[in-house]
Amino acid sequence: MGLLLLGALASGLLLFAAGTPAPATAARIAHGTTGLGVLVLAPWKTVVVLRAARVHAASLALVGLLAVCLASGVVQVLGGYGRVLGVSPVQVHVGSAVGLVLLGAVHVVRHRPLRLSRRDASRRRLLVSGAFGLAAATTWGVAELVDRRLSRGAATRLATGSHRLDPADVPATTWLFDRVPVLDPRAHRVRVDGTDVDLAALVVRGGPVPARLDCTSGWYADATWTGVPLAALLDPDRRAAARSVVVTSVTGYRRRFPAEEADRLWLATAVEGRPLTPGTGAPVRLVAPGRRGFWWVKWVASVELDDRPAAAQPPFPLQ
Numbered sequence: 001m002g003l004l005l006l007g008a009l010a011s012g013l014l015l016f017a018a019g020t021p022a023p024a025t026a027a028r029i030a031h032g033t034t035g036l037g038v039l040v041l042a043p044w045k046t047v048v049v050l051r052a053a054r055v056h057a058a059s060l061a062l063v064g065l066l067a068v069c070l071a072s073g074v075v076q077v078l079g080g081y082g083r084v085l086g087v088s089p090v091q092v093h094v095g096s097a098v099g100l101v102l103l104g105a106v107h108v109v110r111h112r113p114l115r116l117s118r119r120d121a122s123r124r125r126l127l128v129s130g131a132f133g134l135a136a137a138t139t140w141g142v143a144e145l146v147d148r149r150l151s152r153g154a155a156t157r158l159a160t161g162s163h164r165l166d167p168a169d170v171p172a173t174t175w176l177f178d179r180v181p182v183l184d185p186r187a188h189r190v191r192v193d194g195t196d197v198d199l200a201a202l203v204v205r206g207g208p209v210p211a212r213l214d215c216t217s218g219w220y221a222d223a224t225w226t227g228v229p230l231a232a233l234l235d236p237d238r239r240a241a242a243r244s245v246v247v248t249s250v251t252g253y254r255r256r257f258p259a260e261e262a263d264r265l266w267l268a269t270a271v272e273g274r275p276l277t278p279g280t281g282a283p284v285r286l287v288a289p290g291r292r293g294f295w296w297v298k299w300v301a302s303v304e305l306d307d308r309p310a311a312a313q314p315p316f317p318l319q
């Protein structure tokens, strides 16, 4: 059970980071398989917990969080995208998973994990575990096929698991704690490698950029943005000498990209022919096709070249 939970956690993190179909598919198969394994073992584990001589509050919380986490995962897959009281199933799923990680750490410290004995590693045990894994993977595959045949859900689901939304229905989304600022488009300047660029200059140079915004909260939308590639705004020699390019919002939210990606990143001022709204990043936001939504920095204040590698940042934003 512990190994399955660790597997589900690791594959869930990979699925959250994946922006392109191949890694997303691999992560989704692993997440679906380990998740199903946990789902099957959970009732049995719950009985073990409740039968214990002394039931700790922490154990009950663990069981409860696991139930919420599993249920919200199933709802995300089968139920399509929707929000209840402003939260989506994936947000509940990830929130309860974070809670599980914290409580799980306490649990491991309290009850020193049982040492793996010779018996645990016996051939028979390994065969049984292998067969269980195979059965979980097969069940996941069959469930996926059935869902694809029967429901409208799977047909519009991406490799990352996100459900399709019309660009007009996209909710203004922030990562964790960021707030929507309201900026004056005429006064706004973007500092690009030390030089101020005003909005009119960006609007004039903007071209159409069809791109898919795939948010980790469970939806995606295809839309055509109007934008200028970062590469067109940067000096080629300075860009060639830099290792990363950092895009920072007026709010302080920022993401760092490899410098050579600058021709695949756009500063956008409009979407579907209309200027951006405050919620969607007005007056200017980043469009980063092939990267998950949290890379698409809104309310861009600056674009800076830097010597540090693109990996010199937390894998997910903290703001």
Ligand SMILES: Nc1nc2c(c(=O)[nH]1)N[C@H]1C(S)=C(S)[C@@H](COP(=O)(O)O)O[C@H]1N2
Pocket (backbone or CB within 6 Å): 170, 171, 172, 173, 174, 175, 176, 178, 213, 214, 215, 216, 249, 251, 253, 279, 280, 281, 292, 293, 294, 295, 296, 297, 298, 299, 319
């Ligand atoms: N400054 C800033 N930019 C941000 C975020 C944020 O919290 N702050 N959230 C990101 C996330 S998680 C997503 S999915 C997209 C959402 O863009 P939208 O609101 O236009 O749909 O913006 C990204 N850009």
Ligand SMILES: [Mo]
Pocket (backbone or CB within 6 Å): 173, 174, 175, 214, 215, 216, 217, 293, 294
């Ligand atoms: Mo997002």
